[in-house]
Amino acid sequence: MSDGDGWVTLPDGSRRWGRFGSAGLLLRAPGQRSGPSGRVLMQHRAVGSHQGGTWGVPGGARNSDESPLQAALREFAEEVSGDPGAFELIGLHRQEHAVWRYDTVLARTASGGRLEAANWESDEVRWVGVGEVAGLRLLPAFGRTWPLLREALGRRLALDVDAATVLPDESPAALERLRDDLSELAASGVAAEALPDGFAEAGLHLWFPRISLLVGAAAPVPAPAPGVEVVRARPGAAVGAPGQDAADGVRTDTLLVTGGDGTERGGAATVPPAWLAEAGVLSNAVEGVRGAAEG
Template sequence: MSADAGDGDGWVHLPDGTRRWGRYGSAGLLLCADSAGAGGGRVLMQHRAVWSHQGDTWGVPGGALNSDEDSVSAALREFGEEVAGEVGEIELIGVHRQEHTVWRYDTVLARTPAAARLEPANWESDDLRWVDVADIDGLRLLPAFGRTWPLLREALAHRLALVVDAPAVPAVAGAAGGRDGGGGGDRDAALLRLRDDLAALSAAGVAADALPAGLAPAGLHLWYPRTVLLTGGAGSAPPPVAGVEVVASAAGALPVSARPEAFTVVVTDRPDAFAGARRTAVVGPEWLEAAAPAVVRRDHSGRT
């Protein structure tokens, strides 16, 4: 709940007769620090004020979405209103959605490198505490959080990685005259557009139902990938941008594969180059049609 009234503030009554806060739904931030894989890390937990709805329980900072917000924006805003202190860099992992037909709650999962000293910023929290993941089951949890915690705990231990073999993407291949062609400036412009499209995809997230079957743990609605663009090793490479690492090498290297928590989608037309990679799904460039239509619908002039 936000101390400053927004147009999302208000109760919604569910078909079962219970009520939930947030006319447009609600969202919260599940922030994990020092997580180095399955079972590790500490989570910032909020002891809800006794007077609040289902108070004297433990959950995560959050509140109502306003009509002009997405879940991440709302979760970060509410976190800023309820938590005092400098958190540091936050890396998004994904979104878990509880859907109740007329109302939803989105838990935004994220990581931060260190457990910063944080305190309640308003009267909605009796306490804020970094709690070892293994100890959370021992708290008196908000019922809805308690039901989803096993799934959230599993998801916190992982990340989605996306590796794109640029010469396999039609917009780049066409600009370069094929894998062995030399498109010069056309190729460079196509790589820039691809990099920017992938940055947009990394920021927007990949819908769980767009992932190859069985790749990542079930339960999340959305995954935010760590994205690597392989430029092919010939010619110039665009600089990296937020959300996209650029590697001037040919297919065959997985820069993210050494991270044990990563599930990886590789987009390439040379599946043999990535054969046997652990927890990796190799897909053709057509996969981007579902995950990021603008990436594959561009021609080499940049028109869509």
């Protein structure tokens, strides 16, 4: 028995499972015959389970030593059999109930292969077209958040970091330390409240960004790290990738960390290097960021 197993009574008298809250994974795959909006993996809850007979996402109680992401991935592995392919994390939505919360982790996979129920908690797991989800008998809490989640499934946060304006110099050691800090940020996510007002508004509480470290034409190019692509900026090219509707129906909202006047560049919203301090990215490599944050 896990230490998270147990009931919590909400102020309205209803009960929720998970002494430390619960978490689940909402996974999106490409469309096929289900249309350009893609498909999501839905779980038909077994009749003997809490609110059985309804449809939701694989998930369950979070243990005291787990993050919501860790709990969602563990529960998915326990309840779903088969290979879902590599995930691209999108973000996290949180339902707060004063004494309990449910975290929905959103992710994408290019696979969309056959998956099956792995234990008694599910009568079935099935890929369902995004446009067909609302027609299912949904778990009430999931049904209330589904419109917001549906929109967020089609969004992506890209974070482009202009190393030349962030670092005091683009030495190999400084670039590698910045890359490693950004890799940690890719894994832990960016809080929505840290983003500029009006940017990436999709109702999520946390975003897992796709990060590009942009290095100068004469600078050394360190190897990539998990969650971080290292790109040599082309002389004269606009820094920052424009937000647009991609072929897979996913809109990319690009945030560029760079020096300058803070205006939009190349279709990307910009923030100064000091923003990295607010987002929790600081190391000895980023002396300019530390000075700006403390000044």
